[in-house]
Amino acid sequence: MGRKGKKSKKQLEEELGRVAEEQKRQEEKERLLKLEEDTFTRHRDKLEEERDAREKVLEAERLEEESSIVTRMKGERKQNLEYEQSKLQDRMNWQKFVSCTSRPNVAFENEITTYMTMVREEQATKMEEAMRKCHESEEIVGDLMELYCKSREDGDIARQEWCMHYVNEIRRLEIEQIDEATGYLLQYIEKQDANAHSQVYLSWGEQNDDIKVGFWGHLLSKGFRTKQIDHPKIQISLEMPKSIALQSMGHCIGVRSLYTTHDTVNGKDPSQMSVGGMIRVDLLSIPPFSKRVKGWTIRQVPPPGQELLRLPYPNTESTTTTAAIAVGQCKIEYKVPAHVLVGKNPNISWWDTQEEKWQTEGIIDISWETETRKISFWSQRLAAFSITQERHLDLPYKYWSVRPVAPLVCELKIQAARFELNFVISEDGLRLKGPDLPELHGVMYASPEEANMAEIGPTSAIPAAGGSNSHRAPRVR
Numbered sequence: 001m002g003r004k005g006k007k008s009k010k011q012l013e014e015e016l017g018r019v020a021e022e023q024k025r026q027e028e029k030e031r032l033l034k035l036e037e038d039t040f041t042r043h044r045d046k047l048e049e050e051r052d053a054r055e056k057v058l059e060a061e062r063l064e065e066e067s068s069i070v071t072r073m074k075g076e077r078k079q080n081l082e083y084e085q086s087k088l089q090d091r092m093n094w095q096k097f098v099s100c101t102s103r104p105n106v107a108f109e110n111e112i113t114t115y116m117t118m119v120r121e122e123q124a125t126k127m128e129e130a131m132r133k134c135h136e137s138e139e140i141v142g143d144l145m146e147l148y149c150k151s152r153e154d155g156d157i158a159r160q161e162w163c164m165h166y167v168n169e170i171r172r173l174e175i176e177q178i179d180e181a182t183g184y185l186l187q188y189i190e191k192q193d194a195n196a197h198s199q200v201y202l203s204w205g206e207q208n209d210d211i212k213v214g215f216w217g218h219l220l221s222k223g224f225r226t227k228q229i230d231h232p233k234i235q236i237s238l239e240m241p242k243s244i245a246l247q248s249m250g251h252c253i254g255v256r257s258l259y260t261t262h263d264t265v266n267g268k269d270p271s272q273m274s275v276g277g278m279i280r281v282d283l284l285s286i287p288p289f290s291k292r293v294k295g296w297t298i299r300q301v302p303p304p305g306q307e308l309l310r311l312p313y314p315n316t317e318s319t320t321t322t323a324a325i326a327v328g329q330c331k332i333e334y335k336v337p338a339h340v341l342v343g344k345n346p347n348i349s350w351w352d353t354q355e356e357k358w359q360t361e362g363i364i365d366i367s368w369e370t371e372t373r374k375i376s377f378w379s380q381r382l383a384a385f386s387i388t389q390e391r392h393l394d395l396p397y398k399y400w401s402v403r404p405v406a407p408l409v410c411e412l413k414i415q416a417a418r419f420e421l422n423f424v425i426s427e428d429g430l431r432l433k434g435p436d437l438p439e440l441h442g443v444m445y446a447s448p449e450e451a452n453m454a455e456i457g458p459t460s461a462i463p464a465a466g467g468s469n470s471h472r473a474p475r476v477r
Contacts (some may be wrong), residue, residue, distance in 0.1 A: 130181035183307030217254035236333035241328025252286035273384035333376035
């Protein structure tokens with residue numbers, strides 16, 4: 001049996017040559033294939049670029065052709081909108097003219113400042129007169145808020161700030177008028193009818209008014225006990241502890257309750273906002289009474305600007321009270337307007353004038369009665385109080401959507417943190433469709449009879465809570 005022979009050197013060289021030649025042929029094949037692919041890619045990209053260039057040219061020609069049409073349509077729409085707005089403004093001006101109102105045109109700053117100067121120059125000696133001026137001022141505030149909304153629509157930030165500046169100035173003027181009338185009342189309080197306990201009860205306004213004032217005065221500097229102060233006409237009730245008088249020794253005291261549906265500190269606290277208006281409870285010093293001497297009436301007149309002396313409670317400046325006398329708590333109760341949404345567990349805060357923010361320190365036993373819409377609480381101080389909530393309570397929005405429901409009519413749906421809001425937007429304006437809450441019935445809803453009488457004038461009828469949607473027509477806003 002023969003042994004296998006090894007390959008010769010020549011055979012090995014030939015085999016290696018064949019392998020190298022095969023490898024070279026494979027590399028050449030791959031090179032040609034890659035070259036073909038690159039050529040195809042470049043050709044394809046060139047074709048796509050040429051197609052894109054042609055499409056851009058066509059698109060530019062189409063846009064240029066449509067530009068004149070769009071410009072004409074925008075111009076026509078703007079003219080139509082300006083025409084409709086001018087008709088609406090003419091109708092408003094005519095209504096103002098036939099109503100013979102004397103309130104200024106809020107579009108002109110000089111008319112607003114003239115009005116404010118005239119109001120300040122006319123001294124308010126009676127609370128009824130001051131209340132009348134406040135109601136007139138609120139009408140001007142309403143005009144300013146309409147102008148503010150129009151400025152927001154136009155994106156005019158400077159005009160918005162201008163409107164809010166004068167809104168705050170006018171409402172500050174309202175408080176000045178009530179303070180002036182209160183100061184005059186205290187100067188001549190002996191002319192008011194007092195009961196057998198030398199106490200004076202007065203109130204101005206009705207329970208549903210935007211501004212309400214209640215006053216109680218004790219015409220003796222001693223003999224004060226824990227006192228329940230009720231103003232049923234304006235739905236305000238107070239309970240003052242004995243420590244009120246003990247911390248105001250030597251003073252005949254009065255307690256004024258001033259409720260407004262707005263708050264004069266709106267926007268100052270970046271984290272909290274007031275809900276349902278503000279109630280200010282002030283402890284006042286009644287000045288010395290007049291005296292009759294030989295047929296003359298002698299009355300002490302305070303210096304200008306000091307007609308109304310507010311007494312702090314608790315009195316931290318007194319050296320004889322804080323350590324020896326326990327500071328009693330005051331109970332405050334008032335009615336919240338029917339259109340205000342209030343949570344199940346509302347928070348009450350008092351306005352800190354130094355820090356310029358809402359504080360909750362010293363407020364306990366908050367009680368909210370849903371049926372009577374009365375809120376009550378106990379406080380260790382007298383200040384300006386309000387229901388407060390976080391500004392971002394309804395944020396963030398989870399989603400929103402707009403869908404058409406009819407020709408020139410669409411429905412806007414917004415899912416907020418607490419409620420799902422539904423609006424119907426049409427040529428007539430914006431209408432609320434939901435949520436169906438009792439607080440919103442009188443604000444955004446009207447009965448069909450009201451809708452039919454919209455052209456005749458406003459009505460005070462409000463549909464009953466819990467009624468079906470089919471029996472209500474939304475009021476346009």
